[in-house]
Amino acid sequence: MRLARPLENLIDQLLKLPTIGPKTAQRLALYILKMPLEEVRQLSQILLDAREKVFPCSVCGYLTDIDPCHICCDPDRDRSSLCIVEEASDIIALERTGYKGKYFVLNRSFKLMDDNDLGEMNLVPLLKILGEGEVNEVILALNPNIDGEITSRYLASVVGKQKIRVTRLAHGLPVGGDIEFADEITLRRAMEGRKEL
Numbered sequence: 001m002r003l004a005r006p007l008e009n010l011i012d013q014l015l016k017l018p019t020i021g022p023k024t025a026q027r028l029a030l031y032i033l034k035m036p037l038e039e040v041r042q043l044s045q046i047l048l049d050a051r052e053k054v055f056p057c058s059v060c061g062y063l064t065d066i067d068p069c070h071i072c073c074d075p076d077r078d079r080s081s082l083c084i085v086e087e088a089s090d091i092i093a094l095e096r097t098g099y100k101g102k103y104f105v106l107n108r109s110f111k112l113m114d115d116n117d118l119g120e121m122n123l124v125p126l127l128k129i130l131g132e133g134e135v136n137e138v139i140l141a142l143n144p145n146i147d148g149e150i151t152s153r154y155l156a157s158v159v160g161k162q163k164i165r166v167t168r169l170a171h172g173l174p175v176g177g178d179i180e181f182a183d184e185i186t187l188r189r190a191m192e193g194r195k196e197l
């Protein structure tokens, strides 16, 4: 069946989005065709606005429309604590925990383990923050996998040289998980992070 070219184009574009398969793309496209014209105009303007006006904060890497971002500018945040994360989206998750320190996003230009060598990681912005002398604890909140593990160890050695305390999130066993099916890193971390009962 031949579709009208503009409808086909819309479906093709929607298909490029993550988690959108052919059926969903078609459903969304047909939904958009039924929306009031004014709402479609607004949607397209909102897409453009977000794409054009949101960028990584030059200090911490969080996604922002002002530079530095509202977290970096907030006088009530604890400047002595710096939490290092892989992606800006990790900050959104950590903000829900009530953490009140600052952040540093690693992956603004660096893809973990892809083609890069750890030594090539651009740590200049991080070292600049640490050089200001206010941070006394760096919390490594990288993902609990092999890449995160290797990068955490590397960062711990770099930050440790600055005589700054380095901690990491305690990664426990998932609730409802079986010990026998836990991978080696999770289990070792759970062992290391054990607490008195």
Ligand SMILES: [Zn+2]
Residues within 6 Å of the ligand: 057, 058, 059, 060, 061, 062, 068, 069, 070, 071, 072, 073
């Ligand atoms: Zn920032």
